[in-house]
Amino acid sequence: MTTQNSTLRTAAHTAVPTAAPNPEESAWIRRYHPAVADAPRLVCFPHAGGSASFYFPVAKELTPAIDVLVVQYPGRQERRREPLVDNVPELADRAFEELRHYADRPLYLFGHSMGATVAFEIARRFKAAGIPAPERLFASARRAPSRTRTERVHTRDDEGVIKELRKLSGTDDRVLGNEEIMRLALPAIRNDYKAVETYRVDRGVSVDCPITVLIGDTDPNTTLDEVDAWADHTTAGHELQSFSGGHFYLADRQREVLDAITTRISATATIRG
Template sequence: MNKTVLGPWLRRPVVRPEARLRLVCFPHAGGAASSFRPWQRLLPDEVEHVTVQYPGREDRFADGPVDSMDVLVRDVVDALQPLLDRPCALFGHSMGSAVAYEVAQELRRRGLGAPVRLLAAGRASPHHAAVGDIHQQDDSALVGELARYGGTPQEVLADPELRAAILGYVRSDYRLIETYRPSSAEPLDCPVSVFFGSRDPECGPRDAETWAGTTRHPLTVTPFDGGHFFLVPQRTPLTEAIARDLGLDLRRPARTWPSTP
């Protein structure tokens, strides 16, 4: 198996054969695997982290985007099966939190076991999240939505070719999450953690608390200073909070890593 590219769906920046568990990360709408690459130098050695690479972007630019949650979840779980030789946790940001939730449900439906924990950020639970219609609106509305959250550099949106390429898969992602209807399933058997930014227009304290209905365990909620993309400026404390909720040792040996974008 390729050490870093695990087929079309999964990316693994660092192989850690002795890791106790795997952390599988699901990006936001319009997001890509590279956004989680810096986590490789922040997570404890006990964690091997893997990120889902949605089609239509980065090294999957030539692959047609998937705009159906059912299809996406089926293909992701197919890809994850060879990695279930050790416990796994699932982390999703925004749209990715809904994908992670449905992956956990699909793992149970297939009898593949529950993740050790579901970790969600930046969105209310699937049964309580607001549903919009941005995918049906024109490009200016979509650009306005991206600007509202502040996750896409303005210089990128100002370039006509880059803008066209990005809006293609962003619209597909919005279609996926805006047409998605969550599973009417029993609460998960694993604990759930929720993280949110104090100035996030998408997910405030009450939205975070809605995840309580998705688990049989007490909910863990952690706020951070920032907006919807608090994950970037709060990267270090967030990965520390994830390690804490996973019951891992936060002490890290000194490492020298090449710089990552």
């Protein structure tokens, strides 16, 4: 298999800054609530078509004990006038240039669906730049990077894309039936499906942090075999935790998911309330 993103940018220097910049000065990073000094950081990555605000409830629940940062991809919400990025490697390259400055304290990555793939690529870039690896990668609702299916959602007409969204039950039916909202949202959704559907990486391409895989037990887009293959992509071990629900299980199981996250963060970092 030809690896689409085998060449990573390597930083000219590897020093980790002593203090992170202000997220308010970055188009890429959102911090919805302030955290206590020296709190461990959790960086969240949205799903295909998603935006940073998806994680507002997560930030509300976890701060101030955990410093929750959320990546805002170009082409949505306040960045809606910026060009979309239609491939994972470029998206990861650009996001990493912002996130590399936030490794001055324990750093954890959480990505849902496409966001899990982007988070994996971000972790690879920390490794390539010689910056200490994230403490842990939480990969939610996404099969292992080397496990691919023949999917062409991004080539479907609008009705075909909406049909896929209904299958995943991640979008309110009232939104799916609102022509104006969908007209605004579909370009970003189709763009992100293209990014994730054309992404390829070889088995054995790995990161140096442990991976916790979280899935819904009725998710139509993953199988246990596909998610268990995350073991091929880490040198530090992996684990799998299943929840009741489908692709967007975390919307209904928020408390359980947050407990799973905080339990693992507290095992390697001091959390102060």
